[in-house]
Amino acid sequence: MVMAYRIINKRRHIGLQQLSSFAEIGRSLIGPVKSSKFIIDEESHESVLISSTVRLLENLDLTSAVGQLLNEAVQAQNNTYRTGTSTLLFLVGAWCSAVEECLHLDVPISIIVSVMSEGLNFCSEEVVSLQVPIHNIFDHMDNTFSGLETCSVTLCPFLQVSSDTGLQQEELDLKDVASQSLTNLVEVDKNTSQTLKNSLFADTCCRKSVLNHSRHFKRPDSNEQISKLDGFLEHGAANPRSYRCNDLVELAVGLSHGDLSNMKLVEEAVQVQYRNAHMKQVNSPAPFMFDISKIFTCCLPGLPESFSCICPGYVTAVSVSSTNLIKELQNQPVRLVLIEGDLTENYRHLGFNKSSNIKTVFDSMKLQEDSSEELWTNSVLQVLIQFNVNLVLVQGNVSECLVEKCIHSKRLIIGSVNGTVMQAFAEATGAVQVVYITQVNEDCVGNGVHVTFWKSNPLDVVDRNDRIAILLKTEGIDLVTAVLTNPVTAQMQTKEDRFWSCAYRLYYALKEEKVFLGGGAVEFLCLSHLQILVEQSLKKTNHASSVWLRNTSSWLASSLEIYRPTVLKFLANGWQKYLSTLIYNTANYSSEFEASTFIQHHLQKATESGSPSSYILNEYHKINSGIFNSGISDKLEHIPRVYDIVTPKIEAWRRALDLVLLVLQTDSEIITGLGHTQINSRASEGFLFL
């Protein structure tokens, strides 16, 4: 075994280069308008259609160390939050180039690491002011049930464009009196601007933001100024009290990010769950929680998109050959058995070691009439007959021969059922899950399951794989199935992925009871806040820098202030890149450059206003009060806000920066266990051998 070793940051950091080239692929995946990509295997000529970061990385060959780390970071984000991976990928790329720029200017690595993490900390704290609390969202359920439908009809074609970029787009045409007066005020008195910011925060929905900025309140005279300014604010600035979200439909539309059709399904699923929970607990109304683990998808490729719907109960696809059987089972409640493992002859529970050296000898007198498979099948059938069971749900595989036999005796066996579904049926019917059919006794059998076709005319809805959908329902079961259909098989996966990303967005919003103002507002605030920090540290106005170096006593600590503005500026450039790509992707601008100038314009206005967050809140207000008169907005009396989820987003930023900084701090790559044949090729790549 030989070990190879190479230094990866000699002149240009190889790791960072690799990372940014990977991230480059994901440029078009951020924002509501996603361009799909074909990945083609040159050898086998197979191709995959992808439109999400996770699927992209799944299908790429990432054998390099950096590629693996990137994949690991994306997978970790996806497994924990199911959303935010495209943001992660893009920011990795953007911050990679930011870090490279810093290296060109000879900023010491430790300083880049410290200042960048500090800068991101600042951003995460700052964006708290753009949080919108979600209150009593389920109080208005009955009123707004049809709301989404009207929305989807009118808004669908525009929403992708107008909502995500709406904020910035409308800003162009407008010169609002309020923001002007805000600016004037700032020019008059710098101190007041701070206070203005405070009073704004105090008025906004979040109590947290007040706490966050409480250090400003320590000024002895600030309280007075607030009271003086209060009146002014009422007239001048937008009244930020309106930023509250207490309507499920509004929230869902805001979180749909251009994917209204899927979000509508998710919203319906929440409604169904809410009604279920409501019915169950009439007497003790515990607060309702959206339980995403009780939502399932059933994909039926080949059916028109319009067939997608939400069904209470469990929908699954079975082979067309069981059509007659279903017809017969339809009109009566059936008894069911739940099998945890496979339902095959040779299956043994996990962890059972079969002895290989046991041989069974048969009496020579009695000739074997049936094969053992047939004996087993008969014994299973006998149990089913004995307990009068017509439905068997199996978590694993099912023996083909058994299924055939059971169809003849009017019993339905469904394999590959999800564990949560099994659990839900166990709870609702009183069935007990068993591993072997021989374990079944009267206590294990569940009652009262209704089997029907998903659509009344089953043969209309046979999917590409000759399967038909059936619906299993029972009293009190809390499962909800989203039936997803798509005429193009290649897009089925995308459809399902998008449904889940909508579902998880809504789930986290409801779980955290807060959302961000979306459409780039948070990123814009980060950008302008960093801009202000840069200016401040150039002017040396804030002495108490909170940058933390791991090595507190190093010389770096004293020379940190020199490098700080530079590093923060490059960090801000990452946001700038993100925003301009986001806006460019939504197709309003012909070039990223144009989008970038547009952001610069607003950045300037925001920083000049002294308080970027109130500037943003203000601009948001304008859209909602409908002052603007651009082409699109004429047709709509109400443009819904765009929202973003809080923790997953901030975690995605953190993960992206962590990955970049991890690679930045890596100076060498050590490859172990090379065979002698690989050595020659490696030697040319600058490896040393030990």
Added chain:
Amino acid sequence: MSRLEAKKPSLCNSEPLTSEGVRATLSVWRGIVSSCYGPSGRLKQLHNGLGGYVCTTSQSAALLRNLSVTHPIIKILVTSVQNHVSCFSDCGLFTAILCCNLIENVQKIVLTPTTVIKLNKHLLRLCTNYLNSEACGCRIPVDFHSARIPLCLVRSVLTSKPASMLTKEEVDHISALILRTFLLTIPENAEGHIILGKSIIVPLKGQRVTDSTVLPGILIEMPEVQLMKLLPIKKSGALKVALFCTTLSGDLSDTGKGTVVVPCGVSLESAVLDQLLNLGRQLVSDHVDLVLCQKVMHPSLKQLLSAHQVIAIDRIGVTLMEPLSKVTVQKIGTQPIGSLGSISTSSYGSVKNLRTAKFGSKHFFHLIPNEGTICSLLLCNRNDTAWDELKLTCQTALHVLQLTVKEPWVLLGGGCTETHLAAYIRHKTCNEPESILKDDAGCTQTELHLVAEAFCRALESLAVSLEHDGGEILTDMKYGHFWSVQAHSPSAVNWSDLLSRCGCGLYNSQEELSWSFLRSTRHPFAPQTCLPREAVGSSSTLTVDCLTAKLGGLQVAVETANLILDLSYVIEDKN
């Protein structure tokens, strides 16, 4: 077809250290370890080049475990550092770098290896005596009544491993958590000698670091679906426990070679199952409340137990068995049940309570013991790589705390101990060479000066390895501490304006000190010994190292260097 091949003769290399190849390899190796050293150390990506797991690390434990070295000299080095790490967890890189430095420095002086080795031993004795003496100017007593120094110690361990990617808040959170974990492993009523308990690190990857927490007792992870099946737990209060370390899956025991012939109609499987069910009935009639099994339990047995409201948890795994048997057994010395035969009632144990807990997306059974020193540290980090590094770091920190309880002293960190020690050795060899050589007639004072200089340079360049961003290192002429300054600083400046604090954080530059570059030659001076207590009290955050681990590392480094210097032949079997 077998083929006979003539045996190749063994290869014999004399004076292996003089070969150019060995020197080059040694210097690459030194480059790897010294670039990892310290809080701003650079990380290494270790992988197999074929798409396997990528380990990003700067810790000796992870680095050495994954390296495969071929040259015998490097192998000696790696093995002895690994031995050190397995005993002390900390100071592995310190040992490796110091050893390389010693070998390299000694090669530059023209003395016979025997003399060098002898003198190295003298110098090592001088160091250990000094570090263990009351007069030592770079060690601080640890008072466990206050959390300050133990927290500094943990924090120093955490910050010296940059690959765990912690922010300041996260370091604060984790160091407090580690200290709490450590305290949970100390028995409450300790008389005479105490036996420390055990802390189990439970992985919770993907979550935020600040979500980490510590709980007394044992957590058994379980999929939600399986957990729901066992709920609700009807019993409250103490539970009678049967802990099995054997499999209850209904396997036939190993029949060895050959074939077992069974007549038709006899089922061995059902025979074993009957035996299991008998066991189950006995457990039920003995009023056992909780059955824990290291391996798999037969579903029918589980069904029988749950029908009688006995909670059965299987597939616990070998790692949890030792703490589980500690927690549940009634008498010391009782082992987990290892057979299916009849069970004596004395083999049952008990736990105080059983709860379920959910952290992140994982579900756990939480076993709360009657009394005991077992706790579970739920450790979170954003991804696998960073988690692995953090886990190793936490283990090191916990181990270092244990070592410090035994020997309640810490050494000043951040390079200060090394520069201070070097100043002390220089001063001693200059002023009292007889006290070092004692009655050793074989070495002259000149030889001692040469070797001591090499030894001191090795210590100093070890301290310099802490600097990775091109800074320069200074030392003060009073305490002999470590100070870093930006490169190319004008030499005529007032140092006290440029410098802030010394490496360990004990002194600041505003005291009346004089400095000189560590590289330059200085007049030997006596560094101030006997650290006054009040000096330690004043400064807020100190960087400190575990005395036991560092002393061990120093010994291993010098002895390994001596061993390598002593090599005169390498004989390789080429077959």
